[in-house]
Amino acid sequence: MARNKFMSADQAVGLIKDGDTVALVGGGGGLMEATHTFRAVSRRFLSTGYPRNLTVLHALGIGDKKTEGMNHFAHEGLVKRVIGGHWVWSPKMQEMARDEKIEAYVLPSGCVMQLYREIGGQRPGLFTHVGLGTFVDPRHQGGKMNASAKEDLVEVVNLGGQELLWYKSFPINVAIIRGSFGDADGNISLDQEAANVDVYAAALAAHNSGGIVIAQVRTAVDVNSLPARSVRVPGAIVDAVVVDPDQRMSYDLPYDPLISGERRGPTPLDPPEPLNIRSLIARRAYQELTEGDVINFGVGIGEGVAKMVAERGEVGRYYQTIEHGTYGGSLLVGLLFGFARSASAMIDGPSQFDFYAGGGLDTAFLGFGELDEAGDVNVSKLGGLTVGPGGFMDIAQNAKKVVFCGTFDTKGSKLQLGDGKLTIAQHGHVRKLVGKVEQITYSGKQALKRGHKAVFVTERAVFNLENEGLVLSEVAPGVDIRRDILERMDFMPLIPRDPQLMDSAIFTD
Structure with missing residues (x-):
């Protein structure tokens, strides 16, 4: 019948x-x-x-x-x-x-x-x-x-x-x-x-x-x-099939066979992002890449690293993944995060997360909302508002190295960039390096237990998570460690005798 x-x-x-x-x-x-x-x-x-x-x-x-x-x-x-x-x-x-x-x-x-x-x-x-x-x-x-x-x-x-x-x-x-x-x-x-x-x-x-x-x-x-x-x-x-002839790939994108994986072709690139706080952080995070890495980019500043890889024609140097099940191609950003043009493979999401949970990722570039001295990160509940981690936890807990990308503080900061240095004209009103995160989305203790590496990249400093604690490993040229970093944190990091200077080229337009 x-x-x-x-x-x-x-x-x-x-x-x-x-x-x-x-x-x-x-x-x-x-x-x-x-x-x-x-x-x-x-x-x-x-x-x-x-x-x-x-x-x-x-x-x-x-x-x-x-x-x-x-x-x-x-x-x-x-x-x-x-x-x-x-x-x-x-x-x-x-x-x-x-x-x-x-x-x-x-x-x-x-x-x-x-x-x-x-x-x-x-x-x-x-x-x-x-x-x-x-x-x-x-x-x-x-x-x-x-x-x-x-x-x-x-x-x-x-x-x-x-x-x-x-x-x-x-x-x-x-x-x-x-x-x-x-x-x-x-x-x-x-x-x-x-x-x-x-x-x-x-x-x-x-x-x-x-x-x-x-x-x-x-x-x-x-x-x-x-x-x-x-x-x-x-x-x-399947019990019911509903036809919507106006269905689109996204709210704004009707259909693109390069995005569906039916075809491959050249991808138009956006103009390089001018020097600003986000691109500055992405430039430093980019330095954590190793050729041949299997990598993941999270939404936010980490997307800037994906843009740099595409702009420099280096897509073939790494195995790019996103949690939706897509490998390779040029990743889209902003409201189109999760989409990719000219992908090399598309698998089911649960299988992609099996890959992540099993430690298949070498490096992940993710954001952070709050960071504390234990290396715990919060992205899931901020200011009492439910945000949720998405695939953040599955990725961050299992990648061999996580590069967390975020501003040092927020709400009202004013920075002057260029000439190879950073000048802070006004600090943000909200601290992000806090005594204790509001909610633990990433456990520094678990990361150390599993032997994973965590690097925290901000515009004025870079921190590394070590067994002894959070270490201030690099400082931006032009920044005063005590005034611009230590007095703007709720805890005291470990400080080596001579912290390295971040590459001045990062701060050059």
Whole structure:
């Protein structure tokens, strides 16, 4: 008997029941986001008041920092609980967490993706070292981001003499995923998408939990017209196919075969960034590269290193990766972080995080919000606002070397750059090198235990994490150590007799 799983977005979201646990797939900037279907959920709730009290789960950040993505679920009554890897793309949901209007949890993005596989396999959960010693460790906060979050989603266990975290399984009632092409049988192709992320894993978790899978695609095709190799989600686990002919690769980008991996070609480069505080930090961080490294760039200042690699024509000197599952190519930045042109390979997100968790990365370039004397870093909760780490924890805890890139302070600093030196006209009002971080997203103790290296690059100083403590290893030319560094920190670093000067060329326009 012929099947027909095509239905409208309104019909599909009508299958969602009160109290359901809903897995969402997507990345910031509209990457792999089923925007048309998300809007239908919001529209249904605002017009009928249903569904209510959903638990929403997402690995990566989803939205545009304005109205799209997770913002469509940010209605009182629609959502009871959110378990998210990265929240900054949805200011409305951040506010609901801050105001205790939902139960707010954060788990590492890679752990969420891998947990989908465990749920799909009907296993008790994910057992991993990722997160030990951080805020997701139940001896700290267990991933609970506000007072309303009371359930223990993570436990510490000992298996074969090894201490691990147990991220517990639970049923997924609905998965909302996205692809490029779909047929009436429910077969879904991702051929014209920018990444695979956790599409299959989320669908598997919902189907094998007895739930439903809603797949949004741009184009409907005939049954048996999709090559088997192109089908990334088989029709056997898909219940509804929603067609949105206006679906875009990102909010602003309709379609680019260089980004989908269907073609390779020259990539237009942005003009080199002029000398400023961000490019200055990126220049120093770039010096930590070693030819042949397998590397990862995080969102923020670390992106500047990726731009330098591209500008200098050095893409082939390193194996570039991003957590969405992409290797190689020229990485895009800003709202298009997670996209790459002319990639060399695209794999599923959970498998990419397996690679990271196993120590496959040589060097990672990541940001930091706060740093303390133990080498602990906070990027996940700043000023009481839930931010979430995204893939930061999975990457930082396991890379052989992490280069943290960030300004020394923030809010109001005024710097004069050029002529091979740095002059500080006014210090920032907010210190970032603090006595104790608000939340531990990266554990210096765990890094030292695992024999990993951490370097902290700012515009005026470079620090290294050693067994003895945090060492001030380099100082910018023109900077007074006591006035501009030590008196602007909440702790005293270890200082060698003669700290090196940062390369003056970094400070030359």
